[in-house]
Amino acid sequence: MVTHHIPSTLEETLKLLETNLYQVMCGGTDLMVQSRSWANTVPKLVKPLVFISQLSELNFIEETPDYIEIGSVTSYETLLNSSLVPKVLKDTIIEIAAPGIRHVGTLGGNIANASPAADAVCTLIALDAIVEIMSSNSIRTEKICDFIIGVKKTTLKPNEIIRSIKIPNVEHDYANFYKVGGRKADAISKVSLCVLCNVKDNIITKFRIAFGAVGPKVASNIKTDELFVGKTIDEIKNNIDDYTKKYASLITPIDDQRSTKEYRHKVALNMIKAFIETL
Amino acid sequence: MKDMMYAKTIRSKIVKGTIKSITIPPLPEGYFTVSREDILSKNIVKIIFEDMPYYSTGEINHLNEPIMLVVGSDMEIIKQIVDEIKIEYSEENGVFDESQKTIAYHFKKGNPKRAFKNAEKVIEMTYHTGLQEQAYIEPQGFIVYEEDEKVTLIGSIQCPYYVKNAVVYALGCSSDQVRVIQAAVGGAFGGKEEYPSLIACQLAVAVKKVHKPIKLIFEREEDILSTTKRHPSRITLKAAINELNNVTSISADIAIDGGAYTGLSSVVLSRAMIAVSGAYTFENLEVLGHVIKTNTVPNGAFRGFGAPQMFFAIEMFMHHIAKETHQDSFAFRMRHIARQGDKTSTSGTFRDPILLEDLIRVATEKSKYHSKALAYSQPGIYKGIGMSIFLHGCGFTGSGESTHIKAQVKLLKTKDGLVHILVAAVDMGQGIKTTLPKIVSQILEIPIERCIFNYPDTDNVPDSGPTVASRTIMIVGGLVARAAKELKENWIDNLEQIVTKRYVQPSYIKYDESKFKGDAYPAYSWGVSVVEVSVDPITYQTKILNVVSAYDVGKEIDERIIQGQAEGGIVQGIAYGYLENMSANKGVIKQKNLTDYIIPTTLDVSKMSTYILDNPYQYGPFGAKGAGELTLIGGAPAVALAIQMAINKNITKIPVTPEYVMELMHDDD
Ligand SMILES: Cc1cc2nc3c(=O)[nH]c(=O)nc-3n(C[C@H](O)[C@H](O)[C@H](O)COP(=O)(O)OP(=O)(O)OC[C@H]3O[C@@H](n4cnc5c(N)ncnc54)[C@H](O)[C@@H]3O)c2cc1C
Secondary structure, three states: OOOOEOOOOHHHHHHHHOOOOOEEEOOOOOHHHHOOOOOOOOOOOOOOEEEOOOOHHHOOEEEOOOEEEEEOOOEHHHHHOOOOOOHHHHHHHOOOOOHHHHHHOEHHHHHHHOOOOOHHHHHHHHOOOEEEEEEOOEEEEEEHHHHEEEOOEEOOOOOOEEEEEEEEOOOOOEEEEEEEEOOOOOOOEEEEEEEEEEEEOOEEEEEEEEEEOOOOOOEOOHHHHHOOOOOEHHHHHHOHHHHHHOOHHHOOOOOOOOOOHHHHHHHHHHHHHHHHHHO | OOOOEEEEEEEOOOOOEEEEEEEOOOOOOOOEEEOHHHOOOOOOOOOOOOOOOOOOOOEEOOOOOEEEEEEEOOHHHHHHHHHHOEEEEEEOOOOOOOOOEEEEEEEEEOOHHHHHHOOOEEEEEEEEEOEEOOOOOOOOEEEEEEEOOEEEEEEOOOOHHHHHHHHHHHHOOOHHHEEEEEOOOOOOOOOOOOHHHHHHHHHHHHHHHHOOOEEEEOOHHHHHHHOOOEOOEEEEEEEEEOOOOOEEEEEEEEEEEEEOOOOOHHHHHHHHHHHHHOOEOOOEEEEEEEEEEOOOOOOOOOOOOOHHHHHHHHHHHHHHHHHHOOOOHHHHHHHHEOOOOOEOOOEOEOOOOOOHHHHHHHHHHHHOHHHHHHHHOOOOOOEEEEEEEEEEEEOOOOOHHHHHHOOEEEEEEOOOOOEEEEOOOOOOOOOHHHHHHHHHHHHHOOOHHHEEOOOOEOOOOOOOOOOOOOOHHHHHHHHHHHHHHHHHHHOOOOOOEEEEEEOOOOOOOOEEOOOOEEOOOOEEEEEEEEEEEEEOOOOOOEEEEEEEEEEEOOOOOOHHHHHHHHHHHHHHHHHHHHOOOEOEEOOEEOOOOOOOOOOOOHHHOOEEEEEEOOOOOOOOHHHOOOOOOHHHHOHHHHHHHHHHHHHOOOOOEEOOOHHHHHHHHOOOO
16 A cells, blocks of 8 residues: 655655655646556556645745745745746746646746756756755755756755755846747747846846756856856847857757757757847 | 446557567456457448458557457556556568558549640649647547447447447447447547547447446547547649639649558548649649558548648649749739639539638738738748638538438427437537527527437437538538428427438539549538738747638528637647647657647637628528538648748748748758
8 A cells, every 4th residue: 555645844744755765746747747647547656755735834935135035835826926036037937837737836846857848947047046955854055057967867865855946136137038839838848048147337247048958957057158248248249149159069959749959959049149139 | 337347458569560479467357358359240440441450450550559458347457457468569661651552543624734735834832731630629438338239339429320330340230239329529620530430349349248338538648649630741733824824724643641541531532632723713633642551540530621731732832823923922813713603623513602702802801911911021020921712612522422421310399399309410519509409499480498409329310420521510400401391381289290301412413423523512611811920030930910711601500609610710720730740750659648749729829800701502501501621721821821921931831830930941041
């Protein structure tokens, strides 16, 4: 007999996870799809579940001088209704799925699932978000771009849970999310892009880009971003093709049932260029 | 249902080859496998072309071909058994090109040879259309049970008598031993026309073995991977142009991919070939058509039935000819549109008035087609507007109605004055539950609540034919109206009365099926669709900005139902043209679920306006003709023409995906 658990506290949850026997389930919008089985039969789960969406300790949005901190089980819908959540993250969330899924889907799930097409992950990577990870006897933080290591792979251990996501509390002059899906709603990204940029006196002071669905994980490279910093807007616009192409090697998409690698590559570069033109 | 058993299908894991061995684990009591060894009579699904077995013969012709059912009472145990069954194959290479032809048709009108000989100019183009999945509301499924010797099937179906006849044939039993009842069915779009017969035969054999009720419902993914879709096509068109820059002849070479089994493909091919003229008249035609056999899932019925492929090709081609001969495409097309009295592609006659000019006027005015086309022809705007002109032959092709279908309808008036409409036509969201009672209630001048239409049960209703081919209102409704008139004349209160009517072909309709000569359809519905788009030069995505359509469906029986058909149809047609993308790689379908097979949501469509012009048809009830398929047909060419204008490149295939648009826009990089 398989037993699933609905713990009422975080402590209880972490204790269960210490056995390494369980998988956590939050909104279930990735997990249940992945575990689907013949209708009316038991889902194909790898491990029994510990449900976490009911944990009030993980359901919060807080502002500190340095961070906006979001509890991992806070639903997309809640985030959309919060004045603390950065606009670019809301712009991203509104492009995810449809209202029903957003009612239960979470950032924690989006991150832990580690899909290269995960939309919120794309924006959180550009925002240099930090993931706070907990077990019954430890707490650690990791940059989200280091936490995710490959397709569906993270550094999360079986006894750990994502507690929260911390987004540096900084202002951006430009903060845009672009999603290209097969249709206007409820579509998985063929390619996505989040770009953040600050400009002072016509000089770029910050440039940060992350791309979704163009490689085994959401792609970003701070070194490439830094090539833009300190340049004047004119310098970049006058050499727009050269600057755009600096990202070409970062974009290593594949052909699949949703699109082609040529398309993903071209569109990712087009979007950077289009963004530069708005500066 | 008490003692319900469940069934799961075991399917081939190879594309082509033979089964070397099947190893079945010892089965617990009450669990069964059902396969070809259990067949009592024939292992053939009775469709038009009889080549499809319902349990694999051991020869595998496509991936996910059904081999056997596992039947039992506990679904978890069935799942285990399914996992433990081992099948070994000897694999062969599949065929995916045009090298295997199963059906070949050919017809001519006038003297195409002479027209081409005398041509000033000859223009040729080849067009391709892709697979389209019906994405019907619910997946395929049946419940079957046995009472004494009799087999009853309740299913998600469009054609109760197709299922019944197929099962009678498969069991080799008498007709009164099979009963088919329609369950509530959601929009089926042709996907429940012939395919359900296959499952029904499997289940009928199974119930004869296990003698308990069995329920078999496909999973969505299983359904997409194993059931019929719209035939992909390759259409090569050649036009002879004279010194007045008019088309004197078209020569067409059409190949549709039937997949691994032919099924209905020959009839789909006929409709595609007959549609070769589009809504135009050409004096001379030479038309060659093939069904090709490939090792992919069989293709079958889908709203439009061969016509959408051909209308895409001919509409793009007409536009292309105009461009190549440096003339205004609108004027050029107007010079060629069909007019009353013209000869049809099969040398029949368009007898009834044709309102095309009015339809075109309404659609172009309401959409501001002319001014927009002019404005959008400037480079760098990335907007376009496309107009398609189309018709749809109502009812079965040729003499199908009188020779194959021979529809019968019955009205049963009970003593207390309720009138039961007894027909085999199913309501699957297209609204005949409303329209048929409305026809009867109007004629009999009784409240609509007294006109009863229940889901058909073959034990109670006569065979009024399948619910396909835009025939239900015009043919079945026409017979129902005639029956109602007769009932009215003979109405006697407090008495049970029955009126039966049979289809009689209008005497002027003569058609030679083998030569494709004569009146291929008793009547035609007509339409014009205008689609306006913008194309994003950064992402190559198309956005639908506006849709305007005008139709002649004879007469609306119900305005809102026509509105529903019109909007649903054009959305499905436009999506076929630019959004719905399904492809197979060496027999493996890539988009296997509704995450990856993208169908439009409400956010993907724009405002849609529909205008209906009356043009009553003498044999239709109150003048009504077909409307179910017509509204889909103009969608793909209209959107493709609009995208073509927006990017100023020749489009030769659908769907016009962003990936394809990118290729076209950068073809000179
Ligand atoms: C119809 C549909 C449309 C979708 N559209 C989009 C889309 O447009 N864009 C997009 O990015 N995604 C989309 N998704 C995917 C999904 O909704 C998101 O990834 C969502 O954020 C997952 O959150 P969840 O809470 O439902 O995760 P769950 O399914 O509960 O969990 C997913 C994984 O994360 C783990 N997990 C969850 N929470 C934690 C935690 N706190 N700590 C550690 N591990 C955890 C689980 O063990 C599991 O492995 C869609 C899904 C569906 C069904």
